[in-house]
Amino acid sequence: MDGPSAARPHKRVTITDVARHAGVSTAAVSKVMRNAYGVSEAMREKVRAAIADLGYRPHAAARGMRGRTYTIGVLLDNVRNAFFADILDGIRDELRHTDYTVLIGAAGFDPEEQARTIRSLVDRQMDGLILIAPGTPRAEVLATAASTPTVVIGHHDASDAYDAVVDADDLGAGLVVDHLVALGHRDIALVSAPGSRANKWKRTPEAVLSEGYLRAMEGHGLAPLARVHHTAYSDDGGFKAGMTLLTADRPPTAVMTGADVAALGVYRAAHELGLRVPADLSLVGYNNTALAALAPVQLTSVDQAGHTMGSAAARMLVERVESRRDRAMQTTMTPRLVVRATTGAPRGR
Amino acid sequence: MDGPSAARPHKRVTITDVARHAGVSTAAVSKVMRNAYGVSEAMREKVRAAIADLGYRPHAAARGMRGRTYTIGVLLDNVRNAFFADILDGIRDELRHTDYTVLIGAAGFDPEEQARTIRSLVDRQMDGLILIAPGTPRAEVLATAASTPTVVIGHHDASDAYDAVVDADDLGAGLVVDHLVALGHRDIALVSAPGSRANKWKRTPEAVLSEGYLRAMEGHGLAPLARVHHTAYSDDGGFKAGMTLLTADRPPTAVMTGADVAALGVYRAAHELGLRVPADLSLVGYNNTALAALAPVQLTSVDQAGHTMGSAAARMLVERVESRRDRAMQTTMTPRLVVRATTGAPRGR
DNA sequence: CTCGTCGTGGATAACGTTTTACAACATCCG
DNA sequence: CGGATGTTGTAAAACGTTATCCACGACGAG
The missing domain is CATH 3.40.50.2300 (Response regulator)
Structure with missing residues (x-):
């Protein structure tokens, strides 16, 4: 009897136990475990059996000390x-x-x-x-x-x-712009993530996406109409961005976002403003997550594999x-x- | 010059380095780290300074060997x-x-x-x-x-x-049934997860939910109308369950599910069958995840905190x-x- | 025969921490 | 002043692995 939690933690099986049980050195066992060079087939077999017998599992912390x-x-x-x-x-x-x-x-x-x-x-x-x-x-x-x-x-x-x-996020942006332009859109806005705060990453996914978007707009002669709105990639961020963009003087006829979830936020904003999708507003997400395929949403998106x-x-x-x-x-x-x-x-x- | 990756891995600062730098034993440093008993304020200060100087971080694997x-x-x-x-x-x-x-x-x-x-x-x-x-x-x-x-x-x-x-999943189920009954529903189906396969958990969340559902139906005298459909908690699982339930002889007027995502699957099935929510079918999810609050969905759900x-x-x-x-x-x-x-x-x- | 060489297995020193036991010293009390 | 009692710090033994040697025997070449 030794206290309430007498359920002894049942001591772990160590490499030493295995070695003793197999009648070899711990070094040999270690070699088998890592299938290192210098063990005969017989030795390998013997050790394997001992490991199985005892249910040995190497102790990761101990391993971390050396290898x-x-x-x-x-x-x-x-x-x-x-x-x-x-x-x-x-x-x-x-x-x-x-x-x-x-x-x-x-x-x-x-x-x-x-x-x-x-x-x-x-x-x-x-x-x-x-x-x-x-x-x-x-x-x-x-x-x-x-x-x-x-x-x-x-x-x-x-x-x-x-x-x-x-x-290739720049290509992705291009695909979207091309698609929208082919449908007849000219006033296409991008909702992207806020720029990095001086942490020295110059080519974040958002940055490359924006770049691709601007280049594509330019390619279609729509550079003057290009506009990028920065917000957090979340439902709420998308909602705010949508509100801002869609209540502007000359609201865009299409919005593409850098993340599906943000697109759904924009969707919510459009909904609240009485705009129908896609009749009044075309909407494109990014990443083609499960969200995009979801029931009543059916969001056009870019698949990133x-x-x-x-x-x-x-x-x-x-x-x-x-x-x-x-x-x-x-x-x-x-x-x-x-x-x-x-x-x-x-x-x- | 020693090969292409000459960027030496910059040896880690160890407890020994700290001890030497502070002019004390490693044991003392260890005590300070774990703020164990038996260190004077002066010692604590000295060691703290050394730790900060060297930017010491304890090696978790080594710690794992003893404590x-x-x-x-x-x-x-x-x-x-x-x-x-x-x-x-x-x-x-x-x-x-x-x-x-x-x-x-x-x-x-x-x-x-x-x-x-x-x-x-x-x-x-x-x-x-x-x-x-x-x-x-x-x-x-x-x-x-x-x-x-x-x-x-x-x-x-x-x-x-x-x-x-x-x-308290049983209470949760009760809340839903009560709500639906109050609205006038009688034919309420539950979409739950498949039972555990003999892994000896008797009271899984699904089991308790089903139990609560059945008890609540019974309480309203609706036991004969109760039916539970088992499926995976996924969009697809929900879709299939919805298809089965809604094309049955006497389809339910309300469906509650054990997970929001499954509810959305049912939603999709209803949509495909030309049923409108909530006019033709009431739908309730579970867990009140972000999905439930999403834009065009606005799913009634149970919040689990x-x-x-x-x-x-x-x-x-x-x-x-x-x-x-x-x-x-x-x-x-x-x-x-x-x-x-x-x-x-x-x-x- | 002698040398290497090769193939195999074992001793053993790390690895960086925690913890136990104890030494040194100070303090208190009678 | 002697012993009991605390307090503070250290030495050293674990902890369970890996990896670096080294020893040993067998074998083949000269």
Whole structure:
């Protein structure tokens, strides 16, 4: 009898136990675990049996003291963004049948909080990091990447310190503008995210998107009509942007946004102002998340293949962790327009 | 010159470096870090200064070898469920100003995969675990809880091995039925999740919800009209359920679902069958996620206060980790009905 | 025969922390 | 002043792995 919680934590099986049970050294067991060079088939068999007998599972913290932890850390600002969920699925599927485990740090939007989370991941000896559109200063990411293999998703700023996976957001913007112009629109507004606050990322997804939008408008001779409204990518942000744009002197006949959820906010604003979609207003989202396909919405959007981006990132990262590659590389995905029910010819045509 | 990646990984600052820099023992530094007993104010000051000077950050893996890792692991089946995002936010907010970091393992729905993820978290020496509606066999959760403090969210099965946070789903179901009956409905169907496959959880959220629904129907003398349709909580699952129910001989005039996303699937089915909501069909969701409030939907739903559930879980877990409490406890939240635009009087009234 | 060489397995020193035990010293009380 | 009682700091032993040697025997070439 020793107190109420007598349920003894049942001591862990260690490598020493396995070694003793198999009648070999711990070094041998370790070698088998990592399938390192210098073990005979007989030895391998013997050790495997002992491991199975005892149900041995290596202690990750102890591993982290010397070698790998077999853990990949993912930094995310926002769990609510369905696009990120696609990326996560891609990462998970790629890593499913390997020894690696994926752990997610959800940091929120605050750059300081994100930096803290990145440090946490590094302190916990992650073998590699996948940072999804980090808002931390670029310098900090570079410093992290110097000590831990890192893949950055989203930002177009290239570097030889980290690998990168991006979507050709400028092409995406072009697809949308072309589509709308073909329908007869001329007055097309873009709702994008607020610019980075001096954190040294020059080519964020938003920036590249805006760039592509402006270039496309220019290409159609519509440069004077171009206007970009900045707001948070959220339902509420979209709503406010919509209110501002649609109550302006000369409201646009079409609005494209950098995120589906923001497009739904604009939709709500239009609804409230008595405008019908797409009769009075054409609306285009971005990312083609599940939201866009949803029941009464049927939002025209741009598909970014989040799943593919995630698996590409995971593959690239593992290559680096296992040092099968020592040069930085960058993967660019091509976006695709998915036309649904929220775009049509403008009324006054 | 030593190869292309000459950017030396810049050796970590260790506790030894701090001790040397402050002219004290490593033990003293350790005590200050954990603010343990037996350090003078002067010592504390000296060490603090050294830590700041060197920018020391403790190595979590090394910590994990003896004491805590200051990491809380969260098991999640599905990142897409917005309700879980609320819970996560609650956990994060509760832990924000502590030393703990939250790491999320996203496992998917497969029980085996979930079990693997739980093991991964344990192997990585998490100080505590929060399991959100785990699909793994109950026995496995009990075994885990025996060695690591654990909070289970969702399942109503109580135990003295783990703490639990649940919503009174039976009351929630009652609220919905009462609301619909008050509007004049009698033929009310429930769309719930498929039952657990012999994993020994008897009182899953779905089960308790169904129970509450049946009891409420009975209370109104509508037991003969009660019917429960089981399907996956997804847009597609909801769509199929809706199709089945609404094309039946005697279709219900109102449908309540166990998740908002499924309600939207039913909405889509109704739409496709030419039924208008709420004129021809009243529809109620569950969880009051952001989806429910969305633009053109305005779904009546039941609010579960996910944020509060998350912070309660985190608070309870930390109490256990720091062994300020040694008895299991269970927190039950009261749900609240949020009436929006998808419920109204039945037509044939 | 002698040398290397190769293939295999083991001893053992890290890795960076926490924690236990104890030494040194100060303080208090009778 | 002697002993009991605190207080503050340190030395050193874990913790469970990995990786670097080294030893040993077998074998093939000269």
